[in-house]
Amino acid sequence: MIKRLFAWWDTSTLGTSWTLFRKGAKEVGQDEQGNRYFEETGTPSFPDGRRRRWVTYHGVAEPSRVPSDWHGWLHHTFDEPPTTAPLIRQKFEKDHLPNMTGTPLAYHPKGSLYHTNAGGKTGVGSDYEAWSPEES
Numbered sequence: 001m002i003k004r005l006f007a008w009w010d011t012s013t014l015g016t017s018w019t020l021f022r023k024g025a026k027e028v029g030q031d032e033q034g035n036r037y038f039e040e041t042g043t044p045s046f047p048d049g050r051r052r053r054w055v056t057y058h059g060v061a062e063p064s065r066v067p068s069d070w071h072g073w074l075h076h077t078f079d080e081p082p083t084t085a086p087l088i089r090q091k092f093e094k095d096h097l098p099n100m101t102g103t104p105l106a107y108h109p110k111g112s113l114y115h116t117n118a119g120g121k122t123g124v125g126s127d128y129e130a131w132s133p134e135e136s
Contacts, residue, residue: 034058
């Protein structure tokens, strides 16, 4: 109970649960990662008649874990949720990969500070020459 009060990064907090209850939100669906999606019932919150929509994450609250079809529904790009009108997967679409920024698995291009060796040189090729103001 205490964890749900303060641990916003791990599933929904009591505040989120209270908001979903207060707005009369109904569960619309769940994605393959276990994230649950809700839409308010009753009087729409927005002046143009749109209803507020939420996601509660299963595990760590990482927005990159929301699949594209559910992202479109959350942002009112699609009227129908993917449980009702699933998107057709295109052959060029890749499977979801989590955001690895800040982890050892993050992408580090050649020449970045991550590739600095013990001598202080980066992994750039020998054809690179640093600019020096004295040579101008």
